[in-house]
Amino acid sequence: MSLNEPLIKEKIDRAVNVLLKNDLFLLMNNSDEWSISHKLAEYLQQEFPQWHVDLEYNRDKDQAKKVEGKIVRPDIIVHLRNTDNNLLIVEIKKSNNLGDLEDYKERLKKFTSPEGRYRYKLGLLIVFYVGADFQKAPTIEFYKKGKQL
Numbered sequence: 001m002s003l004n005e006p007l008i009k010e011k012i013d014r015a016v017n018v019l020l021k022n023d024l025f026l027l028m029n030n031s032d033e034w035s036i037s038h039k040l041a042e043y044l045q046q047e048f049p050q051w052h053v054d055l056e057y058n059r060d061k062d063q064a065k066k067v068e069g070k071i072v073r074p075d076i077i078v079h080l081r082n083t084d085n086n087l088l089i090v091e092i093k094k095s096n097n098l099g100d101l102e103d104y105k106e107r108l109k110k111f112t113s114p115e116g117r118y119r120y121k122l123g124l125l126i127v128f129y130v131g132a133d134f135q136k137a138p139t140i141e142f143y144k145k146g147k148q149l
Contacts, residue, residue: 008088008122009142015043016126016138027134030096036128037075037092044078044090052081065118067110074111077120086111086120095129095136105141105148113146 003011023039025031037055045053058065058073061082065072078088089111091104108123110116123143129136142149 003087003121005122005144011047012044012088012124012140015040015047016140018043018046020138024134027128027130030094030130033075033092033094033097036094037090040090040092040126041076044076044088048078048087051078051087053078054081067107072107074107079120084119086118088122088124089118089120090124090126093125093127095127095133096131098127101125101127105143108143109146109148112143116146 019036019040020027023036026036026039034056041053041055045051054077056073056075057077057079058071059081065074074089075092076088076090077086078090079086089108091108093101093104104125108125111118112120112123121144125141125143127139129138
C-alpha cells in the first residue's frame, strides 16, 4: 500500500484542518497533549482508512519499539501492524511545552532514516498553539530519509 508524498501531505493538512475546525476548544483551553493527539489520530484514520492509526504505540511486532536502546511511544503512527510498512510518524507538542523539542526532532530523523530500523516514509512534528495563542496556525515540520525537509 503505497501513497505518494503530495497525497500524504494533503491528507495530513485535511486532518489538521478538521481538528482546528471541530476541536479548537482543546487548544483554547490548553487541554492535555494526549487529548489533542487523540482527536488528530481520529481524523488521520478517516484520511488513511486502509492503514492502522495508533496513538502512543510502543510495539515493533512482538517487541518494544526502541531508539538507541530506549523504549519509545510516538504520539501517533500510521502503519500496518505487525509489518515493516510504516507510513507516518507524528510527534505533537504544545506551544507552552517546548522544552524537549530538539529531542523530538532527532527522534523523527532516526525514525525516518533509510538506515534505521523503522524507515517511516514521513515524519511530522506539529506544534499546536494553545491558550492565548490558540488562533495561530500550527507549525508543521516534515522529516524524510533522516532529514528535516
